[in-house]
Ligand SMILES: Nc1ncnc2c1ncn2[C@@H]1O[C@H](COP(=O)(O)OP(=O)(O)OP(=O)(O)O)[C@@H](O)[C@H]1O
């Protein structure tokens with residue numbers, strides 16, 4: 001597995017591979033890898049010949065400086081995981097490599113109304129930062145396909161909008177959510193959960209599961225109300241939102257008959273903010 005600190009060395013590595021017709025996949029990450037990330041690598045291997053993973057904790061998508069500061073960075077562990085997963089190359093740039101210019105501060109593109117809902121409401125400007133770095137990574141790698149996890153449901157929608165905005169010839173593949181045995185969605189931030197938080201965090205999966213299981217029995221209002229009751233009286237858990245939304249617009253579902261429905265949740269568990277979702281249909 002090759003390790004690249006600069007875009008130029010990665011481009012030089014990829015050039016002959018592209019010329020010989022190899023299909024390239026990019027798996028963008030912020031590191032602190034777990035089996036969710038490895039599932040992205042494995043799915044990439046089914047869709048391409050050469051798999052490039054990027055590890056970059058992107059400052060422009062963090063709205064809370066403490067969140068950025070304490071983001072885990074276990075680099076040796078990450079490289080060992082990628083090596084044994086059969087990843088072809090890793091791009092590990094520093095901040096100057098990705099943001100060399102003052103103009104970088106001016107990034108703004110139209111991502112549609114959904115940018116401002118849900119995560120966009122709680123993390124203002126988050127998706128401008130995400131799409132800015134993903135565009136830079138796409139420019140550096142020029143992949144045929146790129147893999148993103150359904151765990152960040154809204155992120156996938158924003159990336160697809162960014163791809164449309166620039167008319168990029170890149171296929172976006174969404175990977176299912178990988179969970180721990182007890183249902184908690186794997187996330188790099190889970191490492192910050194105390195033993196009590198870890199127990200309390202199960203409420204996200206349980207409330208989503210309830211909505212999917214009982215979807216036919218109740219109205220949308222009843223489902224949301226019942227899901228929110230799960231969060232009452234759990235010490236240290238603070239619900240940011242629980243919504244049943246249209247999977248294309250992320251607007252609250254107006255009717256149970258809509259075609260794409262998804263339940264999405266974000267909650268603070270102790271000092272850690274977690275997100276999760278389940279597709280209803
Ligand atoms: N449990 C999971 N199952 C599938 N994909 C996942 C999972 N967790 C993260 N991913 C995907 O991995 C990619 C990189 O995500 P990232 O490095 O931010 O990890 P993360 O675990 O989501 O971390 P955090 O949520 O703490 O930022 C994203 O496309 C994300 O959706």
Ligand SMILES: CC(C)(CO)[C@@H](O)C(=O)[O-]
Nearest residue numbers: 028029030058130133152
């Ligand atoms: C896509 C991404 C790597 C951009 O920094 C990040 O938002 C993530 O890890 O989901």
Ligand code: BAL
Nearest residue numbers: 030061062126152155
């Ligand atoms: N996994 C999404 C990246 C973030 O939380 O900033």
